[in-house]
Amino acid sequence: TMLGIVIGVAAVITMLAAGAGAQKNIEDQIDALGANLLSISAQSWFLRGISRQQLTLEVEDVWALEEKTQYIDLVVPRLEDRGQIKYGNRNLNVRLVGTTDGYTEIYGYDLAAGKMFTRADDETKRRVAVFGGVLPQQLEIENPEDLIGQQVAIRGVPFTVIGVLEEVGSGRNSPDERVLIPLRTAEARVLGSEDLDDISVRVIDGVPLEVAMVDIERVLRTEHRILPGQPNDFAIYDQKQFLETREAAQQTFSFLLASIAGVSLLVGGIGIMNIMLVSVTERTREIGVRMALGATRFNILLQFLIESMVLCMLGGIAGVLSGWGLAVLLSRTAGWAVYVSPESVIMAFAFSLGVGLFFGILPARRAANLDPIEALRWE
Secondary structure, three states, X not given: OOHHHHHHHHHHHHHHHHHXXXXXXXXXXXXXXXXXXXXXXXXXXEEOOOEEEEOOEOHHHHHHHHHHXXXXXXXXXXXXXXEEEEXXXXXXXXXXXXXXXXXXXXXXXXXXXXXXOOHHHHHOOOOEEEEOXXXXXXXXXXXXXXXXXXXXXEOOEEEEEEEEEXXXXXXXXXXXXEXXXXXXXXXXXXXXXXXXXXXXXXXXXXXXXXXXXXXXXXXXXXXXXXXXXXXXXEEXXXXXXXXHHHHHHHHHHHHHHHHHHHHHHHHHHHHXXXXXXXXXXXXXXXXXXXXXXXXXXXXXXXXXXXXXXXHXXXXXXXXXXXXXXXXXXXXXXXXXXXXXXXXXXXXXXXXXXXXXXXXXXXXXXXXHOOOHHHXXXXX
């Protein structure tokens, strides 16, 4: 009888936990970014409406932004691709990120061990690497300190590990499963490309983002030799605004999933109603006896409503515990970020009680409206 309620509540709790975990990750990213971070990316566009032309950002754009803009204090390029790393007899396929020493500063990442590479390392194309926080575990190394100074092969090229980042959790720019290497080293020795994926810039405190964006646009249009009237071959956007939009979409999606899961609660409520109707039929004589002994119609109505709500309450408790257990299981086995909030537990539990009340009304009214004389004759 309660299985539908248990499944429904468990599904709602699990869906809301997964959604809340993803939303919490986005909120953490927003807090880490601050309010003054912009991102620049290359655009693809159609030439004469026929051919698609891929436009790029290059390292010269980075130097130009550093030298010719007055409203930004940090410029960090990113060149990224997948690649294999080998340590001993263990191999991993990870994201390789060519960047500069400001990468950890602009995103607010901390080091668990070792140090970040320097601009001098980049200029001399040193083969040094900083590992993401979960990579030591994947390489079966318990202490990140033990990885410092070790030799690893990145796409067959020997590198020395000089740092390991703190684990930060999943997210759009999470470095947990990434390997950071100096930009020039990546271009010359590993990735073989000078086309940047994007450039992140930090605007000086107190400067409106719109003012900085106009200045960045001026510098890049000059560097790319874009004539007046021609469209930009790059895009500038506010990363925090992007994440806030993503957070709103994630929240809507989470409630949509929870609503779909809630349908099973309604199915469970219908099951409760059917069982209660059968119970009324089977207990007709009992109802007649109670009425004969002085029970009012309201007493009978209240009795069956309480029975229906107790069934749903027990199903709700079992469902909350099952949903919490399933959320923990998903977190540990699938690596999902989950968060079972008190609000989601209260909402799911209250909804299950509401289902019990709503679907208990018909059986309760049928029991209360029985004729005592006919009920006593029931065999």
